Each structure stands twice: as structure tokens, then as C-alpha cells.
Amino acid sequence: MAARLNPLTSLTAAAAVLVITTAASSWAVSLTVAVGAVLLSAAAGIVRRVVLAAAAVVVPFWLSLLVIHGLFFPEGRTVLTSWGPARVTAEGLTYALEMGLRTAAFVLVLMVFSFSVRIPELVAALAARRVPPQVGYVLASTLLLAPLVAARLEKVRQAQESRGLVVGRGIGSRVAAIRLQMVPLVLGLVHDAGIRAQSLDARGFRSTGPRTSYTEVRDSAGQAAFRVFAILLAVAAVVWRIAESLPAGSLSAFPQFVGGA
């Protein structure tokens, strides 16, 4: 489903949803968005990957939030239990919950985008928008390069081990082992990059003239209209939030906060 969309459309949609979620900052909206993102990924058939990858990011994050705000929240009034310096307060737990849900929504929405988008299409769409070609190159090249670098690191390790590298217990030996692997890795990568630069330059990478693309990116008037609508909606949410906060906003709320604390 997502594959048929123009990548810019899904990017705009993801960004608009994120802005609106942040502007709303209510646990109900965040929860709705998070559940919606999971359902969307299920519809696109990528739910397993998205949920696993998001959990790897979000779970340590939640634990850390719980430690920070669950145990210590000096602003909290309703103390549930306390031992030693740690005070579990209702306000702290609410804050941790709201922040945790908002972050989960943030992570899930971006993960759905990044797992469903086809990088070549995104690069072609960006180039069609006259974004400098270097941006697309760096984006696509990094995602292609990551597995190659991992494989290369493995090769370097094997080579060094066959030359007698033994990683001992001590920190000194471990640092020495890291150095023995990193220096050849970086050396090789930098050298390769130099060769790649020459062949790219020979093929007119820096030329500023018109370019043709092998990748045809589908777009439609409907999608263009949807993008404009999504951007307007996000802007409206931001304006609403700022207008909302102004009467009791940043400056006038300041003495109230000092008095309250």
C-alpha cells in the first residue's frame, strides 16, 4: 500500500502526524497515533520488523524515564511511597507515562515510514524536487554501505586473528585490539572512497545541468493536494498550540510557577 505512494507523500504525512501529536501532547492522542502506526504497518505487512525495531529503541527509553521521573520528581505533590531520597509521586508517574507514549508514537510513526519507503524512489523524488544530488547520494550510499562495512570489519578481525591477535581480559589489551581492527578498516574505507570519488567525477557527479532518472516516481494531483492539506493541518495544530499557551504562556506563567513551587 505504502509502496504505491510517492515517498514525499508518506514523508509529509509522517511529519504532519508527528507535529500534531507533539502539539496535542495528550496521552490519548499519542496512544491513538501509536496504535494507528502499528495497524498501518500490519496493513503493509511489515508489522514484525517495525514492532521489533521500535521495541529495541523504546523499551530502554521507558525504563530510563521510569527511573528518572518515577523515583525522583521534585515537583510532585502526591507522594505514593518513599524510601530514602526516592519519592514515587503520582505526578512523576503521569509525566513518565505521557512522555513515554509520546516518544513511542514518535518512534513508531518514523519507523513505519523508514521501513516502508523505497530508498531509490525517495532519492529520485528528492532529486526531482531539485534537492542537491549529493543529499540523495549520501542517503542511499550510507544505507547500502552499512552491511558492506560490517562484512569488512569481520574480514579485518579474521585477518588480525590469523596474525595472532588475542583479546585478553585487561582494558589495555581490549583497546589495543580495537585499534588493530579500526585502523585497517578506516584506512581501507578512506582509500576506497578516493577511488569512488574519481569515478563519480568522471561521470559528471558535480555537473549542474539537467538530469534524467531511471526511477519513475509516481505522483498524482490527489497526492499533491493531500500533501498541501497535511502541511496546513500541521501548521494549524502548531498555531493552535501557541495561541492556547499564550494567555498562560511562557512569560506570564513564570511567576505562577515560582509561586507554585
Add this chain to the structure above:
Amino acid sequence: MSQQSLTLPPTDRKAVRRRRLLELLGAAAIAATFIFLVLTQPADIAGGLGSVSSLVALGGFLLGALLLIVGVLPTLPTSTVVLIPVALVLNIVLGQLMGTSGLPFYLDSIGTVLIAVLAGPAAGAATGALSSIVWSFFNPTVLPFAAGAALIGFLAGVAARYGLFRRFYLAPIAGFVTGIIAGVVSAPIAAFVFGGTSGAGTGAIVSAFRAMGDTLLAAITKQALISDPMDKAIVFAIAAMLVYALPRRTTFQFPFVRRFRVLAGKEPAARNS
């Protein structure tokens, strides 16, 4: 500052001026966002999540980072552009490794500093910002830190420009100072967008300061002042070691290295490799 290719026509003046304007706008957006956040911060944490601050932090820093990227990238020589993906992969691989280790260090900017030393402050800033954006494809929580990463790249480039990478012992000192500045700038993002979390190890330090009654931003700034300078000192030292290990033929390919004699002292390389 960019070296023109011999075979291609030089870019016209107007485009150069427009890109310079984009760079300046990007830097101004980041600076203005930071000042706004610090001036308005105390009102926020007691009354909920503080979504205006989150929006401003997210929007301002990201906009600044994007403007920097679009402004800087087309001015870089191809030899630098092809090195950026390599730097990003190094950042991500080492950063992910540290993120799971539970230590209060990140070590997620070795590649950025490497580029900054070889290609200068502008390239470093673009690499730092791009690193956050590309990394966010796997871990979206790093996306809002793009401006902080750009600042680290920029400061590393400035340090290289003024010869702090000529001696091995000066690099960690430059890293320490960079860490102080970058930590203070990144703290509002950790505070307002994510409620103070950027890893298990750093979370423990933040809660220790919170237990003493600090505000969230103060606690995170203090945590950043503990972790970041050490972290960046280590990163700068590693980057210096890697640059010294590179052959002269490779490093002198970069106009920035030649022009500012970034690596004039080759003796430390002999001593350290």
C-alpha cells in the same frame, strides 16, 4: 573554500551566495532556538509535557540542520562527499555499540570528527547533521539531536583549522571544550522532547541530580557536563589516532589539510603507531 574541479565549469556567483545564505540561516535558526528554549524553560515541566518547547526544539533545530545540509553539501569536493557515508556508518556502528553497553558515553561522532579534521568545519557540520538524519531511519530518537551533532562537527573542524590536531595531546583538550559546548546545546532537546532520556547510563546520572531537587533542564545540563566532555575527549583522541594512521598521500588529497597544515606534525604519528 571549495576546490573547483578542473573539468567542470565553476558554479556561478549567485548560487554560491544563495548557499552561503542558507548556511547562515541554518546557524541562525539553531542559535535562536537555543536562546528561546533557555529563556522560556522554567515554566514547562510542572504543567505537563511542555509541548510548545518541544515543538520549538524539534522545529528550530531540525530546520537549522536541514538548511546547513542543503547549503554546505553542493560546495564540497567529491572526495569529501564520498567520505561522508563512510563517516556515517562509523558513527552508527560505534554509537549503537555504545548505546547497548550502558556506559554514560555515546562515542557516536568518531566519523563526524574524522571528516571535520580532513575537510573542515562546514563539511563536519553537514556530516553531523546528516548522521542524525540517516541514523533516524533505524533509531528515530536521534533525529532531534541533529543540531548538536552539527555543532560537534563544526567545532572539530575549527579545532583542526587552528592546528589543535597537529599534536596528539591537544586533540582531547579540544574535544573536552567541544563537549562542554555541545552538551549545553543538546540538553534542551533531551529535556523538552524526550523528558531527559538519552540512554540508560546517562539516565542514572540525571536522576541523581533530580534527587537533589534540580529542575529537569538543570539536571540534564549537569549530566551533559559530566558525560559529554569526557566522551568528546575520547572521540577526538580516537579520530586523531585514525588520521595519523592514514598515509600522507590520502590525507593530503584534502585541500583543507593542505591549506591549513592540519597535520603538520608527523612525529606524533610515528610515536603512536
